[in-house]
Amino acid sequence: MNPALEVSIAEHLDTERARVDGELERILPAEDEPPASIHRALRYSVFAGGKRLRPILCLEVGRLFGAAGDSLLRIAASLELVHTYSLIHDDLPALDNDDLRRGKPSSHRVFGEALAILAGDALLTLAFEAVSQPGLVPSGRQLRLVHELAHAVGTRGGMVGGQVVDLETTGSTAAGNVLESIHAAKTGALIRASARCGAIAAGASEDGLACVSAYGEKVGLAFQIADDLLDVLGSREAVGKAVGKDGDKATYPALYGVEVSQRMAERLVAEACGALAGYGERAQRLREIAHFLIARQS
Amino acid sequence: MNPALEVSIAEHLDTERARVDGELERILPAEDEPPASIHRALRYSVFAGGKRLRPILCLEVGRLFGAAGDSLLRIAASLELVHTYSLIHDDLPALDNDDLRRGKPSSHRVFGEALAILAGDALLTLAFEAVSQPGLVPSGRQLRLVHELAHAVGTRGGMVGGQVVDLETTGSTAAGNVLESIHAAKTGALIRASARCGAIAAGASEDGLACVSAYGEKVGLAFQIADDLLDVLGSREAVGKAVGKDGDKATYPALYGVEVSQRMAERLVAEACGALAGYGERAQRLREIAHFLIARQS
Secondary structure, eight states: OOHHHHHHHHHHHHHHHHHHHHHHHHHSOOTTSSSHHHHHHHHHHHTSOOOOHHHHHHHHHHHHTTOOHHHHHHHHHHHHHHHHHHHHHHHSTTTTOOSEETTEEOHHHHHOHHHHHHHHHHHHHHHHHHHTOTTSSOHHHHHHHHHHHHHHHSSSSSHHHHHHHHHHHTTSOOOHHHHHHHHIIIIIHHHHHHHHHHHHHHTOOHHHHHHHHHHHHHHHHHHHHHHHHHHHHSOHHHHSSOSSGGGGSOOHHHHHOHHHHHHHHHHHHHHHHHHTGGGGGGGHHHHHHHHHHHHOOO | OOHHHHHHHHHHHHHHHHHHHHHHHHHSOOTTSSSHHHHHHHHHHHTSOOOOHHHHHHHHHHHHTTOOHHHHHHHHHHHHHHHHHHHHHHHSTTTTOOSEETTEEOHHHHHOHHHHHHHHHHHHHHHHHHHTOTTSSOHHHHHHHHHHHHHHHSSSSSHHHHHHHHHHHTTSOOOHHHHHHHHIIIIIHHHHHHHHHHHHHTTOOHHHHHHHHHHHHHHHHHHHHHHHHHHHHSOHHHHSSOSSGGGGSOOHHHHHOHHHHHHHHHHHHHHHHHHTGGGGGGGHHHHHHHHHHHHOOO
16 A cells, blocks of 8 residues: 555544544533443543544545535444444453453443443433434434434344344354354444445435445455454554454454455455445545555554 | 223223234344344343333323324334333343343343343334334424433433432432432333323424423322332232342332322322323323322232
8 A cells, every 4th residue: 555645544534533532522421420420431431542433434425425514423423332332232241251442441340240231221322312413414314314323233134133143153163154244243234334324414315325335334344354353463452452362253364264364355445445436536535444444453 | 099990091001002012013023033032032021011101101192192103103112112121231130130020030031141231232222223214203203202212211311320320329328309310210211201202203382292291200200109119018929020129229118108108109190190281181091091000009
């Protein structure tokens, strides 16, 4: 990749991340607002240092179709609330039992299990509250955003469904198509929905929405493969969570080996970029993001 | 109370409950739809035999303001999904650690903690998916329903907020105003929202909405006091959960004694009925429901 371009996209992502963080700051109740314990827990996890990939995809797609401004930013930030809810619940002892998340003790390690469960519930709910705030975009579109988000979280091809299949597959050797369906649901659905929400908020045509869906789907899968590879290749310091602990989980490197997995991720990124071919230069940032995601070190 | 009237309201509630159950049957994925384990868990808890109070309040208020039909029924059923989510999560070992719910083993006892956590997440999400289904009512109203529901679940005076304060007050002697604020949030918020959602769906005026809010608020608190009283007075068989286990929890009978608590509930019901005075005979069913709630045996 062109090093100049890489600096440029990295700087761009930093700027966007700061905008998203500013909006999350405005959405979340203050730490001392009663009941303070849960509000501290919400902020602890949301501001533990995520990449804000999902909001940034939403913003970038929205921009491509002509939406921008504060409304789009609020919708984008809602996606991060959903993502953070899923991290908190996934880390719970009864689920993945992870003590470390983004380099810090996970929510239940700091606040206890009860508050971690409730913090997840609260963030999921707050996402729906934020995205349904009156007057963001024409109400028909906004209702569609709510529905899109709910579907991405649900049991039918959404995050919860993916987590269930993942839990039930742990310890066994998953076939390639099972692995792909787990990832498509557990990680892919929200990434795809993030891209789609940008298009829906902007009132994109159904054709436009289809292109963005294809882009989001490929990017989501590539991102997950890159994540699996980081677990094998990355250092604990860079990744910010325990690495190598996917040992009994179905992963791409385990199933296909490191090199084949890397090529699969690269091909998916090429396909994602291809899905936006009709948008020429205007979709350049979205292509850069796709490339950036599989080149990242954490 | 007039015995003839009591029979009549009981029959009416049975009919309404059956309608709500039919709608829940249509909303929930089939038991054998993959991933089947979670769909079994959702149905297990939803069809464990609730009174469907929240949906029925929504239907009755909707009817008062001229809404009816399949759209209102779907919105009403969504409220039961939210209620069931909260029961599953509240029963978890890390929270209230209840082995029994509605006379049956609680979700985590049957399906394990991981699936119970995810089943709660799924029901909460499914509620938002159902209530945002395109075309139920004019989209501006529908968006407001989503927002209303999210607020009722959230940390600011909603169910999660109430549960947090309740957890933190356990074992101590709560003052009356703390107890009331716990109940207003933990149980009251969704009951109030249920009544409000019927009015919002029907496009009621802000004045109408204010009357219904007052009714819902009083009914919600009366219902909780009746629940506390059942815990003291009821038999385990009738209540369907362990009774007397509120021993270290702040409750009305513990704070005010049984007789004063009963009078408080009766006064609240009278106030709830009074809030609907302007609607005369048309609000008779809502008044009957309020009376019925504190006369119930389970």
